Amino acid sequence: MKFTFALYIFLLAGIVSVNAQVSSDSLYSEAYRPQYHFSPQKGWIGDPSGFIYYQGKYHMYWWGKVESTDLVHYNEITPFAMTGANSNIAYFTGSVLIDKDNSAGFGKDAYIAAYTAFEKDSKKQAQGISFSHDGKAFHYYEGNPVLDIWSTEFRDPTVFWHEPTQKWVMVVAKALEKKIKFYTSTDLKNWTWTSDFGPAGDHEKSWECPDLFQLPVDGDFNNKKWVMVVSINWAQEQYFIGDFDGTSFTLMDNHPDTPLYLDKGLDFYASRTFRDYDNTLKNTVSMGWVATWDYAQLVPSGYGKGFWSIPRNLNLKTYKEGIRLIQNPIEQLQTLRYKPFSIKRSLQVGIQNIPGFVPEENVYELDATFSTDTSNTFGFNLCTGDGRKVVISYDTDSHNLVIDRTHSADVAIPKFSRMTHALVEPIDNKIRFHIFVDKSSIELFTNDGKDVFTLLTYPNASQTGIELFAQKKGTNMELNAWMLKSIWK
Incomplete structure (x- = not known):
């Protein structure tokens, strides 16, 4: 995670503690505060740094800690889970595991955090571990670092148990070489290098x-x-599909040379999947950081900086061009729906409001399916008001989907005004837009989740309008919409 130390200092200097005297009427009602995405009470949140499911709970770390039983509602435990390192060490991004068989010697079922230990004076990045018996307070291992190659660009370990080889595996980045390095261990303290992967795709x-x-x-x-x-x-994420034998990762046959991007929007980074230590989860779920380093520290949110995406179920699906990753919002989010609205209509030429669905705030869900068998360009204007909007536009001839947030924010944010586009193929002459709007962000899942777009918006409180537009006649639409409850009220 780039610039983590500077942001850690920001957190220490600017955070209001969990026990601070904050009015219940104002907490979680601040401008731009997401209402169904997780953000900490106060302060900075960056990369997800340890996602596990254990003893019936989802445990999530950013070196603060939050827990959840449903990934809809959250219980913030502490903004400071790490203890014991000397003042020259900062904790960078990493992961958390459960050492069920006491392989590291810290006790059966100990929580072990593996992370990059950043030395402030030398700028060196090495891998360290801390242990906990309650998952809330982690104690620094005095034998750290456990893996040190004397590099300033060696970071962000994911550690997990590989059952076939009966070893712990560490996957860690050699950042500027664009390589992923693989190490194995039996005790989490002594690590053996086994292979490298990369550069490949986008490097x-x-x-x-x-x-x-x-x-x-x-x-x-x-x-x-x-x-x-x-x-x-x-600024972005890519993914590779292949095989892993416990020591090396190899690409599947016919893997494309061109990059496969996880999210084609403007603000999705550092996602992590939950490791299931109860062996009861049916789905693999991930969440990412909704931010981009160009302006992560400059956004106008008053409660702090940063939040995480809605949780997403991950799967692989075969298409004519090969196997691809698909992502879809978890079904539990449907429990937040209220004021349901449905409409079927043929789009009119020009711009129209949606009669019957007029949100008072940008906290809602849209699920719209459009016919594509007639040549047209159509879409939504979201967060409209005061001359500003976010445009989601689709061209049935080129299959080009464009998202333009150039004039969406009500404040000036350096490097923020951008647009993105991607080719999105219709399925059976239809295109589906499943959209989640939450105060300062939009997440768009198209069709079955093959193409996903996440972006920040920062409209003001009066920019709650929704408009439909079309350049020609002949496009039919089916729309379902819901307001979404705040998880904090």
Whole structure:
């Protein structure tokens, strides 16, 4: 995670503690505060740094800690889970595991955090571990670092147990070399290098925050592939599909040379999957950081900086061009729905409001399906008001989807005004937009989740309008919409 130390200092200097005297009427009602995404009470949140499911709870760390039983409602435990390092060490991004058999000697079922230990004076990045018996307060291992190659660009370990080889595996980035390095261990303290992967795909600037996990192909649990996700260029994520034997990762046959991007929006980074230590979860779920390093420290939110995406179920699906990753919002989010609205209509030429669905705030869900068998360009204007809007536009001829937030924010944010686009193929002459709007962000899942777009928006409180537009006649639409309850009220 780039610049983590500077942000850690920001957290220490600017955070209001969990026990601070904050009015219940104002907490979680601040301008731009998301209402169904997780953000800490106060202060900075960056990369997800340890996602596990254990003893019936989801445990999530950013070196603060939050717990959840449903990934909809959250209980913030502490903003400071790490203790014991000397003042020259800062904790960078990493992961958490449960040492069920006491392989590290800290006790049976100990929580172990593996992370990058950053030396402030030398700028060196090495890998360290801390242990906990309650998952809330982690104690620094005095034998740290456990892995040190004397590099300033060696970071963000994901550690997990590989059952076939009966070893712990560490997946860690050599950032500016655009490589992922693999190490194995039996005790989490002594690590042996086994292989490197990369550069591959998009290797323009930097690689970091790797994750590696298995998914079934087309729902067949007897046919699984390994997926490696890598955060790139401090702005985006790409993924690779292949096989992992406990020591090295190899790409599947016919893997494209061109990058496979996890999210084609403007603000999604450093995602992590939950490791299931209860062996009871049916789905593999991930969450990412909704931010980009160009302006992460400059956004106008008053409660602090940063929040995490809605949780997403991950799967692999076979298409004509090959196997691809698909993402869809978890079904539990449907419990937040109220004021349901449905409409079927043929789009009119020009711009129209949606009669019957007029949100008072940008906290809602849209699920719209459009016909594409007639030549047209159509879409939504979201967060409209005061001359500002976010445009989601689709061209049926080119299959080009464009998202333009150039004039969306009500404040000036350096490097913020951008647009993005991608080719999105219709399915059976239809295109589906499943959209989640939450105060200062939009997440768009198209069709079955093959193409996903996440972006920050920062409209003011009066920018709550929704408009439909079309250049021509002949496009039919089916729309379902809901307001979404705040998880904090």
